[in-house]
Amino acid sequence: MEDVPTRSQAMGQLTWTVAGSQVLGLAVIAITGVWMGHYRGGISWSGMQQFNVHPLCMVIGMVFLYGDAVLVHRVFRNETKRITKILHGVIHCMAFIIAIVGLVAVFEFHRKSNITDMYSLHSWCGIATFALFFIQWILGFSFFLFPGVTFSLRSSYKPLHGFFGIALFALSIGTCLLGILEKIFFSIPMTNTGYEPERVLANVLGLLLVAFGISVGYIVTKEEWRRQPLPEEQALSMDFKTLTEGDSPSDS
Amino acid sequence: MEDVPTRSQAMGQLTWTVAGSQVLGLAVIAITGVWMGHYRGGISWSGMQQFNVHPLCMVIGMVFLYGDAVLVHRVFRNETKRITKILHGVIHCMAFIIAIVGLVAVFEFHRKSNITDMYSLHSWCGIATFALFFIQWILGFSFFLFPGVTFSLRSSYKPLHGFFGIALFALSIGTCLLGILEKIFFSIPMTNTGYEPERVLANVLGLLLVAFGISVGYIVTKEEWRRQPLPEEQALSMDFKTLTEGDSPSDS
Numbered sequence: 343m344e345d346v347p348t349r350s351q352a353m354g355q356l357t358w359t360v361a362g363s364q365v366l367g368l369a370v371i372a373i374t375g376v377w378m379g380h381y382r383g384g385i386s387w388s389g390m391q392q393f394n395v396h397p398l399c400m401v402i403g404m405v406f407l408y409g410d411a412v413l414v415h416r417v418f419r420n421e422t423k424r425i426t427k428i429l430h431g432v433i434h435c436m437a438f439i440i441a442i443v444g445l446v447a448v449f450e451f452h453r454k455s456n457i458t459d460m461y462s463l464h465s466w467c468g469i470a471t472f473a474l475f476f477i478q479w480i481l482g483f484s485f486f487l488f489p490g491v492t493f494s495l496r497s498s499y500k501p502l503h504g505f506f507g508i509a510l511f512a513l514s515i516g517t518c519l520l521g522i523l524e525k526i527f528f529s530i531p532m533t534n535t536g537y538e539p540e541r542v543l544a545n546v547l548g549l550l551l552v553a554f555g556i557s558v559g560y561i562v563t564k565e566e567w568r569r570q571p572l573p574e575e576q577a578l579s580m581d582f583k584t585l586t587e588g589d590s591p592s593d594s
Numbered sequence: 595m596e597d598v599p600t601r602s603q604a605m606g607q608l609t610w611t612v613a614g615s616q617v618l619g620l621a622v623i624a625i626t627g628v629w630m631g632h633y634r635g636g637i638s639w640s641g642m643q644q645f646n647v648h649p650l651c652m653v654i655g656m657v658f659l660y661g662d663a664v665l666v667h668r669v670f671r672n673e674t675k676r677i678t679k680i681l682h683g684v685i686h687c688m689a690f691i692i693a694i695v696g697l698v699a700v701f702e703f704h705r706k707s708n709i710t711d712m713y714s715l716h717s718w719c720g721i722a723t724f725a726l727f728f729i730q731w732i733l734g735f736s737f738f739l740f741p742g743v744t745f746s747l748r749s750s751y752k753p754l755h756g757f758f759g760i761a762l763f764a765l766s767i768g769t770c771l772l773g774i775l776e777k778i779f780f781s782i783p784m785t786n787t788g789y790e791p792e793r794v795l796a797n798v799l800g801l802l803l804v805a806f807g808i809s810v811g812y813i814v815t816k817e818e819w820r821r822q823p824l825p826e827e828q829a830l831s832m833d834f835k836t837l838t839e840g841d842s843p844s845d846s
Contacts, residue, residue, distance in 0.1 A: 509808050
């Protein structure tokens, strides 16, 4: 009577869902590029085009790379835990650097154009997300990559790291949606309230961002797709825990 | 060496976190009311004020009541599963009706004022959220309250119901943030780019919406706070499953 998929079926479904998420993520980057390239005069580090660096960098860093960093533990499930943790940290580091470039671009553009900083809800949510992402990265590094942290400390921080990782990812996508709406208000006169091609493109971008977020969230929270410790990790963690603390094994 | 909180400590923490979430949720409703009442001329079913019914209803229905419906299984953990399921469904039903009033208000306001419908990202996200919420409600009712659905069907749908429940809640809050930004663009001249009191109030409302969303998400995903089946449910479900399907017990 049971209708539970076999392990290989579950892994096949995971592969297809990850592939789908990557198509969505690349579509998001491509559409942001088309929007900035075709409708907003392209990308440059000077003039009006300097602003356009901002959406592109934030979408690549705080959405696509962030999402893919989150997926690392599910996708590279046959690599050692140490390798996946390092890869997770490195991709987040790349996301952080690209996001910094995107932030510098918009603040410099504002300064050169005499535009007030940090007055809109987009900027408030964006700075909050970025600051919390930075704190999360530092805490993640300290707990999971810094040597000498005990198993029980890692185990008690791990659910918090996972929860806030996903919450900040959602907030990051929400901030992008706010940015899209704001940019459309600045680009299309408010008296035009129709289905202008640029607005439709921007709205489709918004929906694709949501779809990417949902696909990543689904993959990372689905119980059957959780990474299982490799046999040697299971044995090692048992030994290590017995030696150091004497409590039960964990996948941290 | 273990630092795991006792059951009563965990329940005490749950109570305080739920109390905090309710303070945030009520603050969100109050601030939306103050915004519409103090800055936007109050609430009415006619004239310009008809629009103001929309944000208030959507925040009460699709955020506060939606969030509280999600929390029912955690908060009323000593009631029978049947009672909590009915309460969950009833609060979602109230949320749905109040959201309908909010939607009728804005569409009627648009019709009377000759404003185009459904062109902005806020409206696209909003309609998508509402339609998916409706589908989720129908599916939830059919699987969990309609008699005669088998244990394995309920068990296989349950994780999807939980995941999309939280994803749509996040999308609902994202849509509110878009609505806040849009309303500020229509209310404050675009040449004013400073810290006008109305804008600051609206931005604070946005951050509080995010905080409410995070608090509800945290409560509902924290493993230690998951509702455990009552002793009699455990026994009943074992009997029922053995009689009908012969597979392992579940809390569906």
